[in-house]
Amino acid sequence: MKQLIFLSLIASGISFKSMAQDSDIFPRGEKAANVHHVGNVWLNELSPANKVFTYSTAVATFDAGARLDWHSHPGGQILLITQGIGYYQERGQAKQIVRKGDVIKCQPGVEHWHGATPESGVTYVATSPAQNGKTVWLKRVTDEEYGSGTSTTSSSSAIGTTLEQEVLALSKDKWTWMADKNVDKLNDLFDDQSVFVHMGGSWGKAQELEVIRSGGIHYKRADVHEASVQIIGNTAIVLNRITLLAVVGGNEVTNPFIVTEVYTKENLPAGQAGGKWKMGSLSFTRTMGPGNDQPRR
Incomplete structure (x- = not known):
């Protein structure tokens, strides 16, 4: 098990390095007013449409749980998913899970919505022809629509989706x-x-439980900005990008972290849903950013 955890940490460390390097390709921009969406959304209009370039290009960043209302584009729209995990759904069709690297073509006039999953934020670059008119905004996405099932292409992918949701929860x-x-x-x-x-060292289960019980480290609040999971047989590697508010030595501090979690599922064939997950490793890596080790005032 130790060898498996070690190898998993190496693999996840590489993935986190890539995540940290890629997450700030473009600035987030301005936080959008909650007029046509639910949750926290940031918009950065990279290139507005004009007479020469008749399409607009923008970056949208969604916190976990955020989503746009139902809408349509008279000229269509293309979404390039650059970070995180999100949802995309067209009217009358099953909801789809989208990930970094996916390209979504929203056909002209087709009602649809898109946003983040409950567990993970999502970022995409959107390009839209402007000559055919502005976005047509419709009704809010209901909680039932947002929480409905997602489409899968095979029984194995259905199992994978179930396991991913189970681990992220x-x-x-x-x-x-x-x-x-x-x-x-x-x-x-x-x-x-x-x-x-x-940051201060590594230890085992007994010491971690005692640290938590005694308040040596009080994990007061973890704001999860991005989370993803990779299933390898009976092992799950969770990658989190968080801002952690903690009390350490009596002082409140806020730090951005990349957190690696490794889980194993006991006594089940690879890929089979059900059973109990056990955490094998939890690793904190502080990232560069404003607010490191800054006491809250």
Whole structure:
């Protein structure tokens, strides 16, 4: 198990390095007013349309859970997914999961919506012809529509999607348990041989539980900006980009982190849903950014 965790951490470290390098290709821009969307959305208009270049190009960044209202484009639109995991759905069709590298072609006049998943933010570059008219905004996406099932292409992909959602939900619960100092839940989650890597050192399960129980480190709030999961057999590697508010030595500090979580599923054939996930490793890597080690005032 230790060898598997070690190899997984190397692989996830490479992925995180790529994520950190790629996440700021363009500035986020301005936070958009909540007129035609739900949640936090930032918009950066890179190139407005004019008489020569008759299409506009913009970058949109969505926090987890944010989504646009139903709408259509008279001239169509192309979305280039650059970060995170999101949803795209056309009227009357199943909702699709979109990821970094996907290209979405929104046909002219077709009603649709797109946004982030509940667990992960998403960023895309949008290019739209302007000569045929502006975006036509329609009704809000209901909670039922947002939470409905996603399309899959095969039984194996359906299993993969289920496992991904299961692990991401567990990762989200874990942050809540850490904030609440719920060591009973965490004791059940952490594998007996689990390893925890912090800025101040690394240790095992017993010490991590004691640190949480005693308040040596109080994980008060983790704002998850981006999360993804990769399933390899019975192992899941979760990559998180977070801002963590913690109390360390009696002082509140806020830091941006890239967090690697490694989970293994016990006593089940590879790819089979169900059973219990156990955390084998939790690793914090501080990223460069404003607010590092800054006490809250």
